[in-house]
Amino acid sequence: MILELDCGNSFIKWRVIHAADATIVGGGIVDSDQALLAAVAALPSLRLKGCRIVSVRSEEETDALRAVLYTGFAIQAQVALPVREMAGVRNGYEDFERLGMDRWLAALGAFHLAKGACLVIDLGTAAKADFVAADGEHLGGYICPGMPLMRSQLRTHTRRIRYDDASAERAVSTLAPGRSTVEAVERGCVLMLQGFARTQIEQARALWGDAFTVFLTGGDAPLVREAAPQARIVPDLVFVGLAMACPLD
Numbered sequence: 040m041i042l043e044l045d046c047g048n049s050f051i052k053w054r055v056i057h058a059a060d061a062t063i064v065g066g067g068i069v070d071s072d073q074a075l076l077a078a079v080a081a082l083p084s085l086r087l088k089g090c091r092i093v094s095v096r097s098e099e100e101t102d103a104l105r106a107v108l109y110t111g112f113a114i115q116a117q118v119a120l121p122v123r124e125m126a127g128v129r130n131g132y133e134d135f136e137r138l139g140m141d142r143w144l145a146a147l148g149a150f151h152l153a154k155g156a157c158l159v160i161d162l163g164t165a166a167k168a169d170f171v172a173a174d175g176e177h178l179g180g181y182i183c184p185g186m187p188l189m190r191s192q193l194r195t196h197t198r199r200i201r202y203d204d205a206s207a208e209r210a211v212s213t214l215a216p217g218r219s220t221v222e223a224v225e226r227g228c229v230l231m232l233q234g235f236a237r238t239q240i241e242q243a244r245a246l247w248g249d250a251f252t253v254f255l256t257g258g259d260a261p262l263v264r265e266a267a268p269q270a271r272i273v274p275d276l277v278f279v280g281l282a283m284a285c286p287l288d
């Protein structure tokens with residue numbers, strides 16, 4: 040079994056797969072190294088032989104996580120590192136090491152699945168878009184605040200925007216103009232995300248006509264589904280790229 044980790048800025052997404060056929064044994068989302076250890080250890084008949092990690096955290100935090108995994112499971116975790124080119128995709132950054140590894144791996148995974156031009160829209164703590172042309176050239180992308188950041192900026196910098204998480208979730212059952220603070224903020228932020236997605240798709244269309252695939256991933260992907268009806272929702276797109284970057288056999 041192989042442990043796969045996607046360490047974002049707010050959460051760690053994890054899953055355990057069988058090494059032989061990549062079938063999924065278990066998985067989840069946690070908010071700390073200790074919670075990860077507990078969740079993975081709770082899997083019945085766990086037999087880890089390796090681990091691969093993609094992280095957008097600091098090197099120190101990623102090393103600390105590797106140490107925790109070594110102590111807990113006696114495995115040497117392999118961390119995906121930046122490269123200029125892989126699997127037919129060329130990193131489009133002037134300084135290739137600066138491109139977030141989650142973005143790079145999602146782009147690798149998307150190009151592999153699409154076998155042609157593709158647009159990746161990843162909606163997490165940050166909202167990201169990346170463009171890969173049919174010849175594998177990564178053209179670059181965009182980074183904006185995602186839903187959690189937009190929401191928390193409004194809460195932090197205003198005195199009268201206050202509401203709880205449960206009412207936030209209820210508020211987005213429709214996107215009609217809000218008649219309460221929670222509805223106005225939550226629906227407004229969802230419309231911002233949808234506008235982001237629509238603009239990226241327009242841009243892809245200007246570049247490539249109809250000859251491209253849109254991938255939607257990240258925890259808040261479901262919120263923009265209706266704005267991107269043609270998109271393939273692939274929640275584990277980063278893991279697809281991670282397996283390509285860190286083959287363990």
Ligand SMILES: Nc1ncnc2c1ncn2[C@@H]1O[C@H](COP(=O)(O)OP(=O)(O)OP(=O)(O)O)[C@@H](O)[C@H]1O
Nearest residue numbers: 047048049050068162163164165186187257258259
């Ligand atoms: N089970 C869940 N636990 C936590 N967040 C969830 C869950 N399901 C959906 N979400 C949503 O996903 C968002 C976080 O997305 P994601 O996990 O992709 O972020 P991240 O990887 O930490 O961020 P980034 O990729 O920008 O570094 C939150 O806004 C949250 O509302």
Ligand SMILES: CC(C)(CO)[C@@H](O)C(=O)NCCC(=O)O
Nearest residue numbers: 095137138139140141142165182
């Ligand atoms: C943009 C985030 C924070 C999204 O997780 C991550 O991809 C990152 O830290 N990137 C480095 C900056 C960049 O991609 O230009």
Ligand SMILES: [K+]
Nearest residue numbers: 046047141163
């Ligand atoms: K992420």
